[in-house]
Amino acid sequence: MDLLEDDPQPGSNAHEFTVSELSGAVKRSIEDQFGRVRVRAEVGRVSRPGSGHLYFDLKDDRACLAAVTWKGQAARLAQRPEEGMEVIATGRLTTFPGQSKYQMIVDQIEPAGAGALMAMLEKRRKALAAEGLFDEGRKRPLPFLPRVIGVVTSPSGAVIRDILHRLRDRFPTRVLIWPVVVQGEACAPQVSAAIRGFNQLPQDGPIPRPDLIIVARGGGSLEDLWGFNEEVVVRAAADSSIPLISAVGHETDTTLIDFASDRRAPTPTAAAEMAVPVRADLTARLADLGARMARSNAQAIQRPRQRLRDLARAMGRPAALTDGARQRLDLQGARLEPTLRQLVRNRRHRLDARPVPAATLRQFTQAKSHRLDRMASRLDTARSRRLERPKDRLAHLQERLESSLRRVGATTRRTIDQQQARLTDLAQRLDAALHRGQTQRRDALVRLDRMRQSLGPEETLQRGFVIVRGSGDSVVTSPDAAAEMPRLELQFAGSRRVAVRPEGSEKPKRRRSPPSDQKTLL
Structure with a gap:
């Protein structure tokens, strides 16, 4: 038999697919079979391109699965995948025809137990450290x-009430509350934004810039506190130019913000105690410092004064410096007169025995006279010089003493001015705090008085109510008690009326009360 040239070869009757048809068939088969899956795996390579999509690998010891999270869903993930983290990923399987491979579209990621969270937390802590x-x-x-304390916490929890109550007991101060969510996906962005927001407030703006920030939250599980372990919160706390106290959880709870903050408090109440001192202790210390300053000022003035007295006693009287020389001068003067007389007599005898020519006598007398003048001049010079030395020394000592007094006085005045300025500042701050406390208590008293006026008996009567009184001006509150009394007094707004039971009338029998709450008294 002749064979035709166009006869098909044996086995060639299978359907021919195009590449797109085959890829589409595989895609439909996989998506129909694995429409929604949960995969427990370890996160491998993580890629975050500029498009905003998130690409990563899910792997175990024998296989690897490509995964992707689209941009819109990636921003809503409760937990961002990190390399080496064990997670449970939820999503659907599909294929990527461009590379002939299948992948998982992930829309939810959660850590695979506390062990994985702790491992990831330790890894993040080491990286930030x-x-x-x-x-x-x-x-x-x-x-x-x-002066101002900024608190980042939930405004509806018990934490803010504990902080405000503790601050009010210790030292009332101004508090700014930045309300945030303290749990869940929005926790970390809001807390970091609050810390940076407080730091961006201007110094002299309409809203005062806090001098201290407290980030507070009550206790909870590791998952509840996870928002305070996020990197964005840790970096915001580390970059804060305002001192920050971390009071997240109880004493046994530890988050990464505790390491980045300037001080960690075991509880929110302890954070308030760290923030401000006790006002009563400050008042006592201020009184003690004021007493010490007064004693110090008195001593600073008394010591130089006593030193001046001691120096004055050590120098002695100026006249005492010349008393000895004056006494020696008097003694020498007393001895000089007899000696001169004796000398004159001896010279006169010698002259009588052997007359001296007048010319020689005049010459001798003139020579002695000149010598006597020179001796007198030298004596005056020596005496004035002897007196000038103590005067110069006394003037020098007096100048040194005056200089010391001026220096001590200037130092004392400067110290007194500094202490007085500090005392004035503390007194003004204390007066302002007392004024605020009095204003708050006055406002509370006014509110209570208004409540008393609105709820008082006279105001109640003005609204149409009546007070029923029995014997002894006692108030009757039940219909049974009113039925037993022969005389009743009805108090209206502005007047009273008496209701008397007629004599001989019987007491009304008790009837079954109507369904309503009102009852007939008489």
């Missing part, structure tokens, strides 16, 4: 007495 965000050198001291 390596950047120096937890160094002790970055931490700033807390202000001694902050």
